[in-house]
Amino acid sequence: MIRTRFAPSPTGYLHIGGARTALYAWAYARKHGGKFILRIEDTDLERSTPQSVQAILDGMAWLGLDYDEGPFYQTQRMQRYAEVIQKLLNDGHAYYCYCSKTELDRMREEQRRAGLKPRYDGRCRGLDKKPGAGETPVIRFKNPLEGKVVIDDLIKGRVVVSNEELDDLIIARQDGTPTYNFCVVVDDYDMQITHVIRGDDHLNNTPRQINILKALSASLPQYAHVPMILGQDGERLSKRHGAVSVMQYKEEGYLPGALLNYLARLGWAHGDAEIFSLEEFVTWFEITAVHKSAAKFDPEKLAWLNQERIKMMSEQQLSQLVHTFLPSGFNFSKPSLENVTKLLKERVHTVKELAEHARVFYETPSPNADLLKQYMNAQILEHLMALRKPLETLDWERATLHAALKQFVKERGLSFAQIAIPLRIVILGSTQSPSIDAVLELLGKAETLHRLDRFLADAA
Ligand code: GLU
Numbered sequence: 001m002i003r004t005r006f007a008p009s010p011t012g013y014l015h016i017g018g019a020r021t022a023l024y025a026w027a028y029a030r031k032h033g034g035k036f037i038l039r040i041e042d043t044d045l046e047r048s049t050p051q052s053v054q055a056i057l058d059g060m061a062w063l064g065l066d067y068d069e070g071p072f073y074q075t076q077r078m079q080r081y082a083e084v085i086q087k088l089l090n091d092g093h094a095y096y097c098y099c100s101k102t103e104l105d106r107m108r109e110e111q112r113r114a115g116l117k118p119r120y121d122g123r124c125r126g127l128d129k130k131p132g133a134g135e136t137p138v139i140r141f142k143n144p145l146e147g148k149v150v151i152d153d154l155i156k157g158r159v160v161v162s163n164e165e166l167d168d169l170i171i172a173r174q175d176g177t178p179t180y181n182f183c184v185v186v187d188d189y190d191m192q193i194t195h196v197i198r199g200d201d202h203l204n205n206t207p208r209q210i211n212i213l214k215a216l217s218a219s220l221p222q223y224a225h226v227p228m229i230l231g232q233d234g235e236r237l238s239k240r241h242g243a244v245s246v247m248q249y250k251e252e253g254y255l256p257g258a259l260l261n262y263l264a265r266l267g268w269a270h271g272d273a274e275i276f277s278l279e280e281f282v283t284w285f286e287i288t289a290v291h292k293s294a295a296k297f298d299p300e301k302l303a304w305l306n307q308e309r310i311k312m313m314s315e316q317q318l319s320q321l322v323h324t325f326l327p328s329g330f331n332f333s334k335p336s337l338e339n340v341t342k343l344l345k346e347r348v349h350t351v352k353e354l355a356e357h358a359r360v361f362y363e364t365p366s367p368n369a370d371l372l373k374q375y376m377n378a379q380i381l382e383h384l385m386a387l388r389k390p391l392e393t394l395d396w397e398r399a400t401l402h403a404a405l406k407q408f409v410k411e412r413g414l415s416f417a418q419i420a421i422p423l424r425i426v427i428l429g430s431t432q433s434p435s436i437d438a439v440l441e442l443l444g445k446a447e448t449l450h451r452l453d454r455f456l457a458d459a460a
Helices: 016-031 050-063 074-090 101-113 180-190 200-215 246-251 256-265 278-284 299-312 315-324 337-344 351-359 369-375 378-392 398-412 416-428 436-443 445-459
Strands: 003-006 035-040 069-073 094-097 138-141 148-153 157-162 170-172 195-199 222-226
Touching (some): 003 016, 016 222, 016 256, 148 200, 148 222, 195 200, 337 351, 398 416, 398 436
């Protein structure tokens, strides 16, 4: 049975790089009928926060990346780590190291001077000494002295690291707490992870982790190291490049399906498919087809995809989302939010943008001073005043509205825009909207005339 995991450190929000790694691990498990496990790597007590844990859980829930087991917390597994450390000591795979900081500094300095790479030289390896009273040694793993570690990474291909390059990793600190790399190994072992799919910033850790797994006589998982996501400038993606937190995309009105679609496609391709459902992705996904090199994040493409996905949604579903971006207290049946959504959905990139446009159907916008200055004058006011009359008696439908406006501008020798733009400003507060007749139809006669009257009264 295939078992994958996502193992974030809760030191911040769930960022889009993490979300993509999670998506790949999730999809791999789903495709193969396996299990997907969530593990919170919270052993770094100083940097881990409950808020970050919550942000990760919220992000996963919003994206719909459901897990079959967990969340497991490393801080709740301390006893198990202690047990495995003891086992490694008993089996001669680990040893106490009594070197002081000064001694280690001196050792490294000498190595540097001799032109060598600084590394622990294993001087306590043969001591075989249990700590006496008051002694607080660290515990190191006995890395093999010879041979090499071969990783047949499912994405990166074969990576070979000679054991001579690896020194004896500290697995327990002076206070007895286990170190990060060690906890990962014990967890992957206990959770019977078959495929470790993670960011390639962890590729360096893999040979050490494999050696520890071997010492535990564990069967080795397969590894797939997913390249980083970079900004357009080729730098590692950070806040500087805009939103990087998954939940920020929620707040900005992105659809989880669009974000997943974008992230899936970023660094992986299936022919020339750009828009696909999560189900299609799961069917098509091959971990070995993930690109070897880093991908560049393109916010414009994401916005485009979001727009396409918004268009594909039913008005009924979409309007429920739009609702969450609007203040409560409006009467969303007059006009119906579903109809407003239908009118606006072709034109927006985000649900939030849609909600902003929808808002003017439920509350009279205050006229924008700059626009008024630019488009309003005594003559236009006179036109608007005159327009009131034909509108008042009109059979209120899009086609008749259109005909009436056409007739009106024709009689007065105006272009359509000369009346449509000021009308938009008065009724909707901005110059942009779908076709004015459609907007007026939806807004209704009473509300349209009410807004017009209010404006004309204020202007008088
Ligand atoms: N906790 C690590 C991180 O957030 C991931 C470790 C792993 O996947 O092995 O980067």
